[in-house]
Amino acid sequence: MNKSLLSVAEPPIENQTQHLMPITQRPDVVFTKGKGHYLFDASGTAYLDMMQGWAVNTLGHSPNFLKHALLNQAEQLINPGPAFYNKPMIELSNTLCSASVFDHVFFANSGAEANEGAIKLARKWGQLNKQGAFEIITFKNSFHGRTLATMSATGKASFAPLFEPKISGFKKVPFNDPQALINAISSNTTAIMLELVQGEAGVIPAEYDFVKKLETQCKQHNLLLIVDEVQTGVGRTGKLFAYQHYGISPDILTLGKGLGGGVPISALLAKQAVSCFAPGDQGGTFNGNPLMCASALAVLEALEAENILSNVNKMSELLQTEFFELSQKYGLGQIRGQGLLLAIDTGAYDAHQIAASAFRKQLLINAPRSNCIRLMPALNIGPEEIYKAMSVLEDCLSELS
Template sequence: MNEYMKETNEALLHTYNQFSIVLEHGEGVYLYDTEGKKYLDFAAGYAVSSLGYANEELNTALKAQIDKLCHTSNLYYNTVCGKAAEALKRITKMDRIFFTNSGGESVEGALKAARKYAYKKGTGRYEFIAMKESFHGRSFGAVSVTGHDAYRKPFGPLVPGVSFAEYNNLDSVKALVTDKTCAIILEPLQGEGGINLATEEFMKGIRELCDKEGILMICDEVQCGMGRTGEMFCWQGYGIKPDIMTMAKAIGSGIPVGAFAMTEEVAEYSLEPGDHGTTYGGNPLACTAVSKTVEIFEKENLTAHVKEMGAYLTEKLEALKEKCDCIKAVKGTGLMQGIQITKPLGEVTNAALKEGLLVIGAGADVLRFVPPLIIEKEHVDEMIAVLEKIL
């Protein structure tokens, strides 16, 4: 056993099924292990490392901030947090931002904001409608609205007042609405659930239902946001706007940071000083990562690049499907796509690893592709060649 793996296995709680490699450094869209082997990365740390690895502009900004200040209490203003919040306001078109440390923590804040909104409005509402096959995180609130029994069952009883509708089935959502429903939460593109993309009819129908019934709409963009679908955030492609949204992962390009955002209406009637907080949220280092990431995205027009590469990836996956009987469907959009296969996912991901390709599963039978957003056609071709060999 590699010495690094031995140290990890002896010291850490075993909560991950890890591959038997030890990664040491990265460059562009490639990662390298301690033995010097090169891997094409089509996982990006679960859709986190959108700018790839060793981005000089980002690293320079982070190094400069480390020499200045990494953390202060939120009791004091700092020179970076407001700038990062303005950057997120600009790209989300939302009004108020709260910084967290992760996606799960962002979902927790969004749920609390929805319940506080109902409380201040005096509606008596507290129930949530979530989607089957959804994934929102592993903390108690987040797992309570996650539509997978495997994630929920060992930790019950969970937060009460949650029901689950069929994704892309508006009638099933309407059937669950009561006078106690305070919010509907959904991913516009489900990740863990198997790369399931919401239809325009479903998204617009949810928005209309919420407006009609006085319910808040929460969009979870932790994985599908920050340019991954070709829109800066996935919901922006549907011509609607949620009341609350969550984000994390790629907004910090690998630095741990998340956020949830809301409209001015929700902000006015929800969280107040003392209601919610986080020790490290909005720290100068994380906010530097957010500001610089947004700056690079806008300067390099990465969303346009994602649309181009996403279309090329779809074309190549569809062609591969014609060659491989084990591929049943191509799913997703932009650079968040997958193939539904009949072969065991574990066997395929391990075979890919041996060939120098990093890919991950989604759901029970979908191979997921969420590479750095800076990939080019040559990287898609390289990935397809490996898949054709192993499938």
């Protein structure tokens, strides 16, 4: 018989993925296409994506402006090497500094890498300016990455027993507790590092008064203030950077996720007064890669050209209103967050069950905790997608009731 006439069944997915390290639990679906607010699996089924790669796809899947930026740059220069300047690297550094309080930028490939650089920079600054001070105060339930140093800085309880011995020199104190912070400061302290919204903890914002007191302590004790905006930066909270909501002026800032709109790039920003790396202290083969920098430039230009920050604030209000109605109807809990980084406590409902039910209904949401649902949609999301997502969520809650 002609083999071309035979129907050959595709092997089960576990046989296709057997060579991938099992570093996370993934559903038995292979996504093959993304467009706008939707992901499509191999059968063509569309999933409404309210996670967007964990706040990575700033303006949705495969936006035209990003495809054009990648193609145009690829036709000119992909990788000259990190030992040389390239035009997108220069333009992106100028754009980020002109839009912020910072003077210098180091480009990396992931948020963890940017945070690792921030830790190194703070320690070197302590060596030069504070008689070798090296300790960095971080916060319980924080998340700064999965390198050994950033896991050591992270306050996530499940990280505590992993990969011991970790890097010493991190003090973890309760979030939003100014007295605990004050008690932790010593002559060995060189910096305080925090997320202004603790995303992995369930979207817990820093209280305004706490942040202002924290900044005061930094000034009084000559400490660096490091703000990790890997998840909150690039418009996610309704301003270009979350620190702008608090009226503070950090010494160091880290960006990642949404900076590239879907491609791997991150940034470590610092004021000139604390930018003390010497040649050889920091680097990386792909840092400042023109293909990635051109993509990030295109994202920042699109945010401004399309008035995206205004949309973030409008859609945030709509989402919170819809969340409130669900909360009233099903006895859910607190709604938290800022801009389009929002969460709702699920009360008596298991958030992981809700997320699994939503997936079966082609809605992608995230449950960072067993009692919390988190949404991180594209910043150009509209009412149509929000109403559809809320309708599916209500169906899930109704079934679980």
